[in-house]
Amino acid sequence: MLATLLSATLVALDGRVIRVEVDVAPGLPGFTIVGLGDASIREARERVRGALRNAGFVHPPRRITVNLAPADVPKTGSAADLAIAIGILIGSEQFTPRAGRAALIGEVSLGGEIRPVPGLLPMVAALARRSVRRVIVPADGADEARLVDGLEVVPAATLVEAVDALRSRRRAAPTRPARVELAPAAAASAGRPGPALAPPLPPPDLADVRGQVEARRALEVALAGGHGLLMIGPPGTGKTMLARTIPKLLPPLSDADSLSATIVASASGEGPIHALVRTPPFRAPHHTSSYAAIVGGGPRLAPGEVTRADNGVLFLDELAEFSRDVLEALRQPLEDGRVSIVRAAGAVTLPARFQLVAATNPCxxxxxxxDDRCICGESVPARYVGRISGPLRDRIDVWVTLARIRAAVMFDDAEPESSDVVGARIAAARALQQARPGGKLNSRIGSRGLRAVARLRPVTRDRLSELADAERLSGRGTERLLRVARTVADLAGADAVEVEHLEEAARWRPPSSRPVMALAV
Ligand SMILES: Nc1ncnc2c1ncn2[C@@H]1O[C@H](COP(=O)(O)OP(=O)(O)OP(=O)(O)O)[C@@H](O)[C@H]1O
Ligand SMILES: [Mg+2]
Structure with missing residues (x-):
């Protein structure tokens, strides 16, 4: 007998509805799955066989053919397991579903449990768009599925529970209204873990960072305007520590950004997700990360770090140690806020609007x-920082050098400003930018928009031109200076960019015209 069920698969960040047709026919026992499935789909045969047997059903000794349609959508992962298992039970007449049409999403274990799968949220959203009214999902993923309005979510922890749900006409307990419980803004997202082995370290507070007045200010300016930031300094000066304070300094995401961040988190397999992600992502991939890990890709078109940092911060510690390929690959996302992943089957484009924060030693x-502590040889430092190539340098608006911190400062009794205080200023400055027409952060404003928001008076324009001439800034360099100056003005609550704001911004320009050796002073 033929059974046809609905399920879904994940293509990058998008859910696609698929039809699972299961034919259980007389003939030599066999189990074939067709329809552009990857290796994990082929392995579904073994999982389903074990699950049926161990959940007390019979794996029929017949010719079983599973077709996943439409044939042109590549299917990946294990989300169709549950539909395949149920299809076999219906096809071999082990039970008859009574309830109206329901879709099924979930991986089955050999023991017959139903396990969560990456991308449940976009998959359920795809079903809702196709007017499916009822979906059976893994019990652990129920909260995530309920973030989608307009369809009934039935959690099932085991195959037996899924069968019961399909047998009964009774509607499940009313679902919790969607989007009521939002993640507290303070919930640490310092690298919201994937399938983490160790819990993430809590972000340090700015009050713990001693000295480094310039770097603290540079960080504040960069975060207030979404500007790329590079910190250069010798070991142990607090570069990594400063970057790790970022999650506590950023305001929570807007509703729209929060939904897209939740979809990315879901598709990246960061679940189980219980509420919309409200904290901006902070991703800190290691410098040995592969190209695919940073950009995205692989058989499942898994989002890479640039996409997982969308609407948040991508922190590249030890920037000069990243492979050239990876650094080059950052050009497109830094330019367009998107990243293309090209595969034999075609290209997909994923969002990647992240703010780049990086740290490096000078050599x-x-x-x-x-002085004489460097053992690298004369030309090495220049070459080392030179690995950060032109296009990347051009995208970093704020450059700051950190020097070794003196013990007297380190153990001074006066406590520096806390993350709460600085975070409030950053949020206020961002709110000013978002209230302007277009609502963009200063780092993303185009040339015309920048002219309008800068509100330069003649005297300020003269000073800008002096600064640009003194530094021989290119057109782009001048815009960058003005953009950062606009952020400095926003932090001061000033309506127009004034000379003092320009002068502060000039302190954060890249050291292209200065010898690299001077960087770490
Ligand atoms: N400015 C500072 N204030 C307080 N503690 C600091 C400061 N700088 C460094 N430390 C202490 O030193 C430790 C190491 O600092 P951190 O890892 O930030 O250095 P780094 O500049 O990233 O060095 P590296 O170049 O080796 O990566 C911190 O965890 C902290 O305990
Ligand atoms: Mg470090």
Whole structure:
């Protein structure tokens, strides 16, 4: 007998509805799955066989053919397991579904449990768009599925529970209204873990960071305007520590951004997700990360770090140690806020509007610029920082050098400003930018928009031109200076960009015209 059920698969960040046709026919026992499935779909045969047997059903000794339609959508992952298992039970007449048409999503274990799968949220959303009214999902993924309005979510922890749900006409207990319980803004997202082995370290507070007045200010300016930031300094000066304070400094995401961040988190397999993700992502991939891990890809078109940092911060610690390929690959997302993943089957484009924050030593030994401590040889430091190529340098608006911190400062009794205080200023400055026409952060404003928001008076324009001439800034360099100055003005609550704001912004320009050796001073 033929059974036809609905399920879904994930293509990058999008859910696609698929039809699972299961034919259980007389003939030599066999189990074939057709319809552009990847290796994990082929392995579904073994999982389903074990699950049926161990849940007390019979794996029929017949010729079983499963067709996943439409044939042109590549199917990946294990989300169709449940539909295949139920299809076999219906096809072999082990039970008859009574309830109206329901879709099924979930991976089955050999023991017959139903396990969560990456991308449940976009998959359920795809079913809702196709007017499916009822979906059976893994019990652990129920909260995530309920973020989608307009369809009934039935959680099932085991195959037996899924069968019961299909047998009964009774509607499940009323679902919780969607989107009521939002993640507290303070919930640490310092690298919201994937399938983490160790819990993430809580972000440090700015009150714990001693000295480094310039770097603290540079961080504040960069976060207030969404500007790319590079911190350069010898080891142990607090670069990594400063970057790790970021999650506590950023305001929560807007509703729209929060939904897209939740979809990315879901598709990246960060679940189980219980509420919309409200904290901006902070991703800190290691410098040995592969190209695919950063950009995205692989058989499942899994989103890479640039996409997982969308609407948040991508922190590249030890920037100069990243492979050239990876650094080059950052050009497109930094330019367009999107990243294309090209595969034999075609290209997909994923969002990647992240703010780049990076840190590096000035040279491999870390001590360039500190008198005679550097052991690298004369030309090495220049080459080292030179690995950060032109296009990447152009995208970093705020450059700051950190020097070794003196013990007297380190153990001074006066406590520096806390993350709460600085975070409030950042949020206020961002709110000013978002209230302007277009609502963009200063780092993303185009040339025309920048002219309008800068509100330069003649005296300020003269000063800008002096600064640009002194530094021989290109057109782009001048815009960058003005953009950062606009953020400095926003932090001061000023309506127009004034000379003092320009002068502060000039402190954060890239050191292209200065020798690299001077960087770490
Ligand atoms: N400015 C600072 N204030 C307070 N503690 C600091 C400061 N700088 C460094 N430390 C202490 O030193 C530790 C190491 O600092 P951190 O990892 O931030 O250095 P880094 O600049 O990233 O060095 P590296 O170049 O080796 O990565 C911190 O965890 C902290 O305990
Ligand atoms: Mg470090």
């Amino acid at each position: 491999p030994c870390g001590h360039a610029g500190e």
